Amino acid sequence: MGSRFWQTLRLGLKSLLLHKLRSGLAILGIFIGVTAVIWLVAMGEGVSYQAQQQIKELGANNIIIRSTKPPSDVTRGGGFIIAYGLLRDDYDRIVANVPTLVQAVPMREIRKEARYLDKVTDVRLVGCTAKYLEMNNLRISRGRFLSDKDLENADNVAVIAGTTAQELFPYEDPIGQSVQVEKDFYVIVGQTEPKNPSGGIGGSMAAQDFNLDIYIPLSTLRGRIGDQVVTSRAGSREGERVELSQITATVHDLSQVDETAEVIKKLLARSHPNVDYTIVVPKELLQQAEVLQMMFNLLLVLIAGIALLVGGIGIMNIMLATVTERTREIGIRRALGAKQRDIVSQFLSETVVLSATGGLLGVFFGFLCHPAIVGTRAVMRQLFPEVISSLPPNIQQLEPRIAPWSIVAAFLISVGVGVLFGLYPAQRAARMDPIEALRHE
Amino acid sequence: MKMAARVIDVHKDYVLKGGVVVRALRGVSIDFPEGDFVAIMGSSGSGKSTLLNLLGCLDRCTRGQYLLGGQDVSQLDDDELSDIRSRNLGFIFQSYNLIAQLSVVENIELPLYYQGNISREARERCVQMAEMVGLSDRLDHRPFQLSGGQQQRVAIARALVNNPHVILADEPTGNLDSATGEEIMQVLEALNAAGKTIIMVTHEPDIAARAHRTLRMKDGLLDAHTPYGALT
Numbered sequence: 001m002g003s004r005f006w007q008t009l010r011l012g013l014k015s016l017l018l019h020k021l022r023s024g025l026a027i028l029g030i031f032i033g034v035t036a037v038i039w040l041v042a043m044g045e046g047v048s049y050q051a052q053q054q055i056k057e058l059g060a061n062n063i064i065i066r067s068t069k070p071p072s073d074v075t076r077g078g079g080f081i082i083a084y085g086l087l088r089d090d091y092d093r094i095v096a097n098v099p100t101l102v103q104a105v106p107m108r109e110i111r112k113e114a115r116y117l118d119k120v121t122d123v124r125l126v127g128c129t130a131k132y133l134e135m136n137n138l139r140i141s142r143g144r145f146l147s148d149k150d151l152e153n154a155d156n157v158a159v160i161a162g163t164t165a166q167e168l169f170p171y172e173d174p175i176g177q178s179v180q181v182e183k184d185f186y187v188i189v190g191q192t193e194p195k196n197p198s199g200g201i202g203g204s205m206a207a208q209d210f211n212l213d214i215y216i217p218l219s220t221l222r223g224r225i226g227d228q229v230v231t232s233r234a235g236s237r238e239g240e241r242v243e244l245s246q247i248t249a250t251v252h253d254l255s256q257v258d259e260t261a262e263v264i265k266k267l268l269a270r271s272h273p274n275v276d277y278t279i280v281v282p283k284e285l286l287q288q289a290e291v292l293q294m295m296f297n298l299l300l301v302l303i304a305g306i307a308l309l310v311g312g313i314g315i316m317n318i319m320l321a322t323v324t325e326r327t328r329e330i331g332i333r334r335a336l337g338a339k340q341r342d343i344v345s346q347f348l349s350e351t352v353v354l355s356a357t358g359g360l361l362g363v364f365f366g367f368l369c370h371p372a373i374v375g376t377r378a379v380m381r382q383l384f385p386e387v388i389s390s391l392p393p394n395i396q397q398l399e400p401r402i403a404p405w406s407i408v409a410a411f412l413i414s415v416g417v418g419v420l421f422g423l424y425p426a427q428r429a430a431r432m433d434p435i436e437a438l439r440h441e
Numbered sequence: 442m443k444m445a446a447r448v449i450d451v452h453k454d455y456v457l458k459g460g461v462v463v464r465a466l467r468g469v470s471i472d473f474p475e476g477d478f479v480a481i482m483g484s485s486g487s488g489k490s491t492l493l494n495l496l497g498c499l500d501r502c503t504r505g506q507y508l509l510g511g512q513d514v515s516q517l518d519d520d521e522l523s524d525i526r527s528r529n530l531g532f533i534f535q536s537y538n539l540i541a542q543l544s545v546v547e548n549i550e551l552p553l554y555y556q557g558n559i560s561r562e563a564r565e566r567c568v569q570m571a572e573m574v575g576l577s578d579r580l581d582h583r584p585f586q587l588s589g590g591q592q593q594r595v596a597i598a599r600a601l602v603n604n605p606h607v608i609l610a611d612e613p614t615g616n617l618d619s620a621t622g623e624e625i626m627q628v629l630e631a632l633n634a635a636g637k638t639i640i641m642v643t644h645e646p647d648i649a650a651r652a653h654r655t656l657r658m659k660d661g662l663l664d665a666h667t668p669y670g671a672l673t
Contacts, residue, residue, distance in 0.1 A: 003559060004557065004559060007554070007559055014542050014543075015542055018541075018542050328538070329540055329541075331538075332538045332539075332540060333540070333551065333555070334499075334523070334526075335497065335499060335526060335532050335538075336526065336527060336532065336551045336552045336555060336599070337523050337524065337526040337527020337528070337551075337552050337555035337556065338523060338527075338555045339519070339520050339523040339524075339555070340519060340520070340523075341520075342523075342555060434499050435494050435499050435500060438499075438534070438538070
């Protein structure tokens with residue numbers, strides 16, 4: 001049986017080689033289809049991988065509660081100072097009343113200018129606790145992060161992020177130096193490693209960039225700067241009073257996320273009649289992104305499926321022509337004892353050889369997706385730099401990721417297409433009357 | 442006397458489009474003893490091709506019986522008939538009917554291939570057959586590299602490879618010049634002398650004269666004037 005199978009396959013290959021151009025064209029259709037499936041899915045995966053990584057940076061076990069500025073007419077306090085957002089009391093209440101929490105990390109962030117000698121740069125001044133480092137997957141590259149003792153004593157210490165350090169201390173070790181924010185000086189005790197931005201949360205915040213940060217103890221920030229921030233803008237003064245910018249609550253297990261988020265929502269609703277906060281659940285974002293990706297993939301597979309269908313019709317067309325052309329051969333084979341199923345398997349093996357060859361070529365070119373796209377982008381950047389730079393960053397940085405399932409699926413579909421579209425011509429060949437077939441010129 | 446093949450009162454009707462019935466064979470009975478060499482003659486439309494198709498198990502009779510090597514094959518289905526063709530029958534056609542993309546030895550091998558026999562012995566037997574028809578130096582040639590006479594020799598080797606009960610030859614010299622046709626007839630005569638049963642359709646009287654006996658067909662019947670059943 002095995003050797004008979006190989007014999008049939010060899011025979012198929014031999015017949016196909018008689019018509020190289022014709023076979024090549026038939027293969028081309030399948031090849032394009034398979035390559036299209038793999039490339040499209042790889043690009044889709046690449047885009048959604050970016051998005052998912054950004055969301056994962058937020059931590060799937062986390063629940064993020066952020067202060068958001070409500071519409072101007074519904075704020076607390078009077079005058080030009082707008083007070084809103086999370087309170088230190090909220091933090092205490094959450095810690096006291098939500099038993100599923102592993103930890104809750106409060107944080108206050110303010111945009112400020114930081115100075116060192118004659119250098120000035122815009123930074124995000126972050127008042128936080130020692131846990132902030134680990135919670136955001138940040139790493140220390142030099143020195144140390146803020147400690148509990150720093151918080152207790154409200155010390156004038158700071159940890160600076162990579163880009164900030166480059167701006168302020170291009171040629172010096174920042175550790176031990178003093179950085180000035182407004183009128184106060186902070187002694188730098190550590191520096192963090194550069195980190196990819198994480199996903200934006202809600203409407204209030206663009207993608208979080210941790211590279212322009214200066215971290216100081218939350219207690220220090222409260223003592224030195226206070227809750228109230230006044231900015232002068234175009235002759236008018238604006239002020240905000242915010243106690244905490246964000247509380248990040250962490251639960252032990254992924255399954256507790258939804259329930260805990262619900263509890264926190266109810267708890268906060270009691271003390272905040274105006275909704276001046278947003279609760280973000282990264283897990284939900286992740287799930288949404290996954291659903292989106294699935295739909296996207298489905299669409300791509302559909303498009304590529306159409307390409308394969310067209311390829312299959314091409315194969316069928318060619319096989320029908322082949323069958324007609326080889327009517328006499330079919331008659332001879334039947335006269336010499338070929339059964340109908342022998343004829344079917346002969347022609348089917350030819351279509352499967354065609355489609356599998358196209359499939360294999362397609363898989364091979366599928367693997368070239370990454371170098372091809374990176375190469376094209378490099379060439380485009382040389383030739384049309386302004387076109388490339390006008391593209392959204394997602395596309396500029398797109399790294400296609402080949403999905404293993406897409407390779408298996410594309411190959412199997414291509415062989416399936418061969419069988420499906422080969423079956424009709426093969427049966428037509430097998431059902432011919434041998435006498436008629438022998439008489440065919 | 443042992444019979445290689447017998448047809449007993451066979452009828453063959455064709456129904457054309459529109460329901461017209463053509464009675465191609467109207468009751469033909471012939472015995473073919475083993476070692477027989479028969480020429481069948483007749484004008485076109487006489488039913489000789491239909492008879493040959495029935496004898497070759499390419500078609501089934503509407504009525505009557507066909508015994509091949511003692512086995513009644515008149516009621517077999519398509520697959521069983523295919524099997525009979527690959528095991529018990531050898532075909533020689535007017536236009537050789539070799540498969541273009543196969544080599545000489547592969548062409549000879551086809552009946553064995555469809556028996557399911559693709560062993561080393563099968564290949565050796567094919568080489569022997571090629572030697573027998575004088576083509577042992579052309580085993581890997583393709584049909585288009587051979588002359589008409591050589592192609593017909595390949596066809597003869599192919600018809601012999603399965604050691605059939607009956608060899609059916611349909612105008613075996615029809616496409617050949619007289620010298621080459623003579624060579625082929627000598628090959629067939631040698632086969633017959635070695636005991637092979639040969640049934641040959643031809644319309645050339647001098648070719649028919651090389652057979653032991655001649656049957657004439659007319660209007661779907663054996664012509665009554667022909668000596669029937671007598672071995673010369």
